[in-house]
Amino acid sequence: KQEVTQIPAALSVPEGENLVLNCSFTDSAIYNLQWFRQDPGKGLTSLLLIQSSQREQTSGRLNASLDKSSGRSTLYIAASQPGDSATYLCAVRPLWGNDMRFGAGTRLTVKP
């Protein structure tokens, strides 16, 4: 059974800092990995999707990497802003089937 872990559970940084969020998974037989953002009381917003054949994806100040063999992905946020404060979740889709598995998320606070 695929297990997805995100450490730390919470992170507080000052504005302007570059930061890395971590996601690890136990089964490397994945089809893709997706990073989401969730604001309090809201649904999830897709940030980046990395196919299993890719190593990284970039969107603006966000860069996500994937190392399938080691079961790890990182989300790099450059020059963090207070508006980046949210919970960030990663999810993996298995190679076969549609049962996506989510991590519990990292709650990020960026202080002005």
Add this chain to the structure above:
Amino acid sequence: DAGITQSPRHKVTETGTPVTLRCHQTENHRYMYWYRQDPGHGLRLIHYSYGVKDTDKGEVSDGYSVSRSKTEDFLLTLESATSSQTSVYFCAISEPFPRTDTQYFGPGTRLTVL
């Protein structure tokens, strides 16, 4: 934002009553999903659909049923609600390969079972 709506947005019900949640999409995506989100458990898949009348179970399907009679609507039914089904329920849609397979989420339904 993807055109996904969920209704109702909030519901309080009593143990043993039936409850139906609705997800409606305007994107014509083939796949639709129901998740529940609970503190300490993250999001867990309940059921999903890969086409009209085509559904399958997810990780936590016990006590739930689904139906999809039209591309745009996916219904989640709790036949006899229990307090353990108090949760926030999210609907999601996606269009798999050769499209991007990105999942887009609705705003959620907060269900309280007393």
